[in-house]
Amino acid sequence: MKHTFFRLALGLSAIALLAACGGGDDTTATTTEAPLAAVVPSGGSGSITGLVSYSGDDTDAEINMDADPVCASAHSDPVSTESVVASDGNLANVFVYLKEGVGGSHTVSSEAVLLDQTGCTYVPHISGIQVGQKLVIRNSDPTLHNVHALPEKNKEFNQGQPFQNMELEKSFDTAEVMVRLKCDVHPWMSAYIGVVDHPYFAVSGTDGSFSIEGLPAGDYVVEAWHETLGTRTQSVTVGDGAVTVSFDYDA
Amino acid sequence: MVHAESPRALHRFAVFLASCVIGLIAAGGLVKSLEAGLSVPDWPTSYGGLNPPRWWEIENVRAEHGHRLIAGTVALMTVALAIWAWRREPRRWVRRLAWGAGVAVLLQALLGGLTVLLFLPTAVSVSHAALAQLFLCMVVAFALVTSRGWRESIASPELAATGRDLQALASGTTVLVYAQILVGALVRHTGSGLAIPDFPLMFGRWWPPQFDFSITIHLIHRIGAVLVTVAVVTLLVRIARCSSRRGFVVPAVAMGLLLVAQVTLGATIIWSGRAVLPNTLHVPTGATLLAASLILTLRSWRAAAAAPASSRTVGEPAMVAA
Numbered sequence: 001m002k003h004t005f006f007r008l009a010l011g012l013s014a015i016a017l018l019a020a021c022g023g024g025d026d027t028t029a030t031t032t033e034a035p036l037a038a039v040v041p042s043g044g045s046g047s048i049t050g051l052v053s054y055s056g057d058d059t060d061a062e063i064n065m066d067a068d069p070v071c072a073s074a075h076s077d078p079v080s081t082e083s084v085v086a087s088d089g090n091l092a093n094v095f096v097y098l099k100e101g102v103g104g105s106h107t108v109s110s111e112a113v114l115l116d117q118t119g120c121t122y123v124p125h126i127s128g129i130q131v132g133q134k135l136v137i138r139n140s141d142p143t144l145h146n147v148h149a150l151p152e153k154n155k156e157f158n159q160g161q162p163f164q165n166m167e168l169e170k171s172f173d174t175a176e177v178m179v180r181l182k183c184d185v186h187p188w189m190s191a192y193i194g195v196v197d198h199p200y201f202a203v204s205g206t207d208g209s210f211s212i213e214g215l216p217a218g219d220y221v222v223e224a225w226h227e228t229l230g231t232r233t234q235s236v237t238v239g240d241g242a243v244t245v246s247f248d249y250d251a
Numbered sequence: 252m253v254h255a256e257s258p259r260a261l262h263r264f265a266v267f268l269a270s271c272v273i274g275l276i277a278a279g280g281l282v283k284s285l286e287a288g289l290s291v292p293d294w295p296t297s298y299g300g301l302n303p304p305r306w307w308e309i310e311n312v313r314a315e316h317g318h319r320l321i322a323g324t325v326a327l328m329t330v331a332l333a334i335w336a337w338r339r340e341p342r343r344w345v346r347r348l349a350w351g352a353g354v355a356v357l358l359q360a361l362l363g364g365l366t367v368l369l370f371l372p373t374a375v376s377v378s379h380a381a382l383a384q385l386f387l388c389m390v391v392a393f394a395l396v397t398s399r400g401w402r403e404s405i406a407s408p409e410l411a412a413t414g415r416d417l418q419a420l421a422s423g424t425t426v427l428v429y430a431q432i433l434v435g436a437l438v439r440h441t442g443s444g445l446a447i448p449d450f451p452l453m454f455g456r457w458w459p460p461q462f463d464f465s466i467t468i469h470l471i472h473r474i475g476a477v478l479v480t481v482a483v484v485t486l487l488v489r490i491a492r493c494s495s496r497r498g499f500v501v502p503a504v505a506m507g508l509l510l511v512a513q514v515t516l517g518a519t520i521i522w523s524g525r526a527v528l529p530n531t532l533h534v535p536t537g538a539t540l541l542a543a544s545l546i547l548t549l550r551s552w553r554a555a556a557a558a559p560a561s562s563r564t565v566g567e568p569a570m571v572a573a
Contacts, residue, residue, distance in 0.1 A: 067310035144303055144312065146292045156370055158289050162298035184290040185311050 044216035046238035048245060052204045052224060054091035056251025059084045063188045070143035071120035071186060081188065082125040083228050090208025091249055093126040094226045095178065095194040097201035098212070099233065101220035106198045108132045112169075115181070115191060117145050117161070122181065122191035126227070128201040129193055131175055137161075137168040144185060151179040154195065158184075177225055192227055257397040258339050261332075265394035268328050269542065272387045273535050275325050278318040279383065280534030283439055284527045287311035288371050291319070294364035322360060329356045329390070336393070345396055352389040359386055373440050380436035384429060384541055391542045395549055400498050418555040420489055421548040424482040428541045431475040434468060435537060443469045444530070450521040476514060483510045486547070502547040509540040 060080030065071035085092040112134040116123045120141060129135055137147050139161035147168060148158040153176040159168055172179065172195040183189035194201060202210040204224075212222075215238050224232045224247040232247040282288055290311035291297045297306070297316050306316045329352050336349035359382045366375040395401055438444055446465035453459045453473075459466050483506050490503040513536045519529040 069308055070305070143305065143309065144298060146290060148289055148292070158292040158370060160292045160298040160303075162300075162303055184287060184292075185309060187286065187311070 044214060044238075045240050046215035046217055047211060047213040047242045048215065048220075048222060048236060048238060049211045049242050050096070050209070050245040050247065052091040052094045052096070052208045052210065052247045052249065053089050054084075054086045054208075054229075054249045054251070055089070056084070056086065056249075058086045059251075065120055065186070065188070068120065068143055068186060070141065074119040074141070079119070079121060081190075082121075084226075085206065087206060090204075090206070091226065091229075092204050092206045092208065094204040094208075094210070094224050094247065094249075095126055095128055095192070095201065096204065096210045096212065096222060096224045096247070097128065097177065097194055097196050098198065098215075099221045099223040101218055102198045102200060106130070109199060112136045113193075114138060115193070116140050117147075117183070117189070120145075120183075120186050120189060122189055124191070124203070126178075126192050126203050127194070128203060129172065129195055130199055131173065131195060131197045132171055135170045135172070135193070137170065137181075139164060139166045145183050145189070146185055147181060148184055149179055149181050151176055151195075154179060177223075178227075194225065256402070257341070257345070258335075259399075261335055261339060262394060262397040262399075264328075264335070265332060265390060265397055268325070268332055269387065269390045269394050271321075271325050271328065272383075272390050273538055273542070275318070275321045276383050276387065276538045277531060277535035278314070278321050279380070280531040281527070282314050282318050283534075284525075284530040285311055285314050287314040288376075289367060291315045292367070294367045319363075322356075322363065326356045326360060329353050332390075332393070340397070342396075345393065348389060348393050348396070352386060352393060355382060355386040355389055359383060371440070373437070376440040377433070377436045380440070381433055384432055384538060387538055387542060388545050391545055392549060395546055401550075401553065415555045417489055417493065418548075418551040420482075420486055421544065421551040424479070424486050425541065425544040425548045427475075427479055427482050428537070428544050431472070431479050432537050432541060434472045434475050435533075437468050438472050441465060441468065444520060444525050447473070448521065450518050476517060480510060480514070483507060483544075490547075498550050499547065502543045502550075505543045506540060506547070509536055509543060512536050513540055 058080075060083055062078045062080055065075070065079070082093060108130050113127060113129045113136070115127065115135060115137045117138065118140040120143070139145050142164045144160065144162040146158060146160045149156060149170070151172070153174045154172045157170065161168060172193075174195070175197040176195045178192040178194050181191045181193065200212050200215060202212050204210045217239050219235065219237050222234050222236055222245060226249065229249045232249070234245050234247070236243050236245055287310075291303065293299065297303050297319065303312055303316060306312045333346075333349040333353040336346045340346050340349070359379065362375060362379040362382060366372065366379055369375060438446075441464070443465035446463075446469040447453045447459060449455065453470070454461075459470060462470075487503050487507050490499050494500065513533065516529045516533040516536055520526070520533060523529060
């Protein structure tokens with residue numbers, strides 16, 4: 001029984017290895033788990049929770065996907081650009097991270113961050129990643145995409161994913177808030193990734209809330225970044241418990 | 252000097268190739284107008300193969316990959332032209348011109364690939380645009396010098412009396428048009444097309460109230476348009492006064508019409524917020540204007556070379572019989 005299990009595991013591993021090698025270069029056809037952008041590090045017992053509020057309306061523009069029939073047929077309802085996603089006075093897609101006050105070195109998460117191209121949009125639109133952490137970029141669409149990263153501090157890349165379920169693995173060498181990615185085939189496709197050299201970041205949800213946990217006690221500068229509304233900065237002192245901060249954006 | 256005759260089919264093929272080159276330049280203009288230059292991220296392959304899946308259905312990939320397919324076809328046609336000329340064209344310098352076009356189109360392909368692989372650096376993209384126009388000039392020149400009209404012009408004493416002032420005026424206009432196209436390429440590839448957002452005024456005035464790199468090169472392009480207009484109108488007047496020969500009148504009239512079209516397209520680009528159609532047509536129209544100016548220039552040089560010394564007066568137009 002033990003030998004049978006071992007042979008089965010060996011066979012499956014060989015098949016997985018062949019599948020992984022099939023894509024060539026760093027493009028693979030394997031499936032990777034998809035953790036969310038926010039991580040829960042274990043550096044301490046403090047946390048920063050809060051809310052991002054917005055005094056304006058949801059001003060997202062509707063996307064015309066007629067340039068690719070596959071994209072146009074993927075949606076029965078209108079799709080927006082996600083540049084300003086707000087409801088009930090709360091703002092989503094705000095990248096919140098510790099800008100100053102984080103010392104020492106931090107273990108890079110072994111979990112990959114997934115950026116999916118589905119319905120000819122990037123999901124998630126905003127995410128965060130640690131320096132050196134694996135980024136998996138997947139094409140879930142039955143059409144081709146190119147993934148074009150436009151960093152200023154990291155290395156620019158532009159790679160094609162002509163077939164569905166192709167995956168591309170990348171990582172960033174330098175902290176950079178934010179790195180923009182776009183698809184030159186479908187000009188409306190845009191995503192931003194915050195690259196930081198520690199695990200203390202989060203992205204506000206549709207209710208505007210965010211939470212950064214596992215913080216050591218100390219004084220920090222917290223920055224909120226939004227792609228069109230800009231940045232807001234606050235200084236906070238974190239102890240053993242939760243500290244609440246809020247960021248306010250005007251229209 | 253009478254030289255052996257070039258094959259008429261070779262001349263016709265060269266004319267067809269020249270029209271294909273203008274089509275290729277238009278396709279390149281479309282790629283830039285759609286900002287589709289990186290929609291096929293690899294080169295010389297396209298998404299790892301010869302043809303990306305569904306490439307004809309997807310607007311940006313259709314533009315970029317279509318540009319590559321047209322370019323490949325034009326390159327093959329140019330090599331065929333060079334081989335044909337090598338075997339059948341009696342004049343050595345004309346054969347060299349054909350080979351020069353072959354080398355130019357291959358360099359052009361390399362520049363096109365390089366600009367994709369290097370993420371469209373301005374220097375490489377502008378060089379790609381500049382070499383495209385030189386390549387067109389080579390093919391147009393080849394088509395002209397292999398034409399029957401070129402051979403007949405040498406035997407025409409009245410045309411030979413046209414003089415060097417026309418030669419200088421036409422040459423200067425061609426250089427000016429080419430320089431204007433280079434500045435235009437710089438405007439396009441630095442995203443400066445709307446740096447001055449209104450036309451004919453500039454920020455509501457007759458002179459920009461502020462300057463940066465984009466505004467400066469945009470302004471230079473507008474000033475260049477004025478200079479080209481003055482040069483073309485002067486050339487038209489000069490041709491109208493001194494020659495009614497078809498070989499001069501046709502390209503001169505074509506230049507006038509192309510100039511009107513080009514200025515209208517330039518204004519429409521501003522008024523439409525850089526709409527794709529005028530933004531694209533602005534490129535091949537400029538190239539055709541350059542081609543017409545080159546034809547006129549080469550014919551004027553041909554006439555001046557055959558003119559007797561006594562007729563080569565500057566500023567004194569010589570009447571040429573129809």
